[in-house]
Amino acid sequence: MSKYNKQRLYRTAEAAVLLGVHKDTLRRWEKEGKVRAVWMGRERRFPEEEIRRLLGESNPDAAVLYARVSGHDQKADLQRQVEALTDAYGSKFSEVVVLTDVGSGLSTNRRGLRKAMQMARERKIRAVAVTYPDRLTRFGFEYLEEYFNSFGVEVLVLNREEDRSPQQELVEDLLTIVTSFAGKLYGHRSHKVKKLKAEVKGALERLDTDNERKAAE
The missing domain is CATH 3.40.50.1390 (Resolvase, N-terminal catalytic domain)
Known part of the structure; x- marks a missing residue:
């Protein structure tokens, strides 16, 4: 398997913009062996490693x-x-x-x-x-x-499958959404935002308690 399969491949126009040259210049460089390209059907793609090399950039290990x-x-x-x-x-x-x-x-x-x-x-x-x-x-x-x-x-x-996060994670997410939208309405330092956040958190905690009680019945 080619090492280029695991890295981004840029179209000619995209690579030309990144390098600050005309597309024809990039095509000429490829023909002259100054830059390597990967052919996909009838189109060439330029690996990000080659782009970084031409830019004189190299991310450390x-x-x-x-x-x-x-x-x-x-x-x-x-x-x-x-x-x-x-x-x-x-x-x-x-x-x-x-x-x-x-x-x-x-x-x-x-x-x-x-x-x-x-x-x-x-x-x-x-x-x-x-x-x-x-x-x-x-x-x-x-x-x-x-x-x-x-x-x-x-x-x-490490794991591509969805993480089954605890309910607390979902509560925090909801509170983040509420705080964000309430902040836009009332201002982030408004006492209304703090009050609304406390009310939503209380309602979620009561819902959690009710669910636990029903599950135990």
Whole structure:
């Protein structure tokens, strides 16, 4: 299997824009052997490795191991994620950086995730590894994956099947949504937002208690 099968392949127009040259120039370089292309039917594709080589860029052999849980009472699960990622990928890179977050996977204000994105932009890493797709984000995983790929960073997922997250995770997600929309209506520092968030959390807790009672009957 070709090593290019696992990396992004750019169309001629896309590669030309990244390199800042005309499409005809890129085609000429390919004929002259200055850049290698992969032919797919009648169209050529340019591997990201070749693009980076021409740009004089090379991501170091380093990876981010990213773990996330929704609440502070789930620190044990956070540690299990880190251990699983270390066992799976720790020996595959010359350097690994562990980044963790405690918070909803819907939140855009996660320090660990933002750090991983910054390291990708600065081309300090070659991969980001997670145990499940929703540890990186609850929705829009493909968009984040595309973001990392655009900087030559591969997203490694230990388990592709959906993580069966605890109910607390779903509660935190709902509260994040409520807080976001309420903040747009009333302002993020408004007492109405805090009151609404407390009411929603209380209602969810009562629903959880009712469900447990019914299950026990």
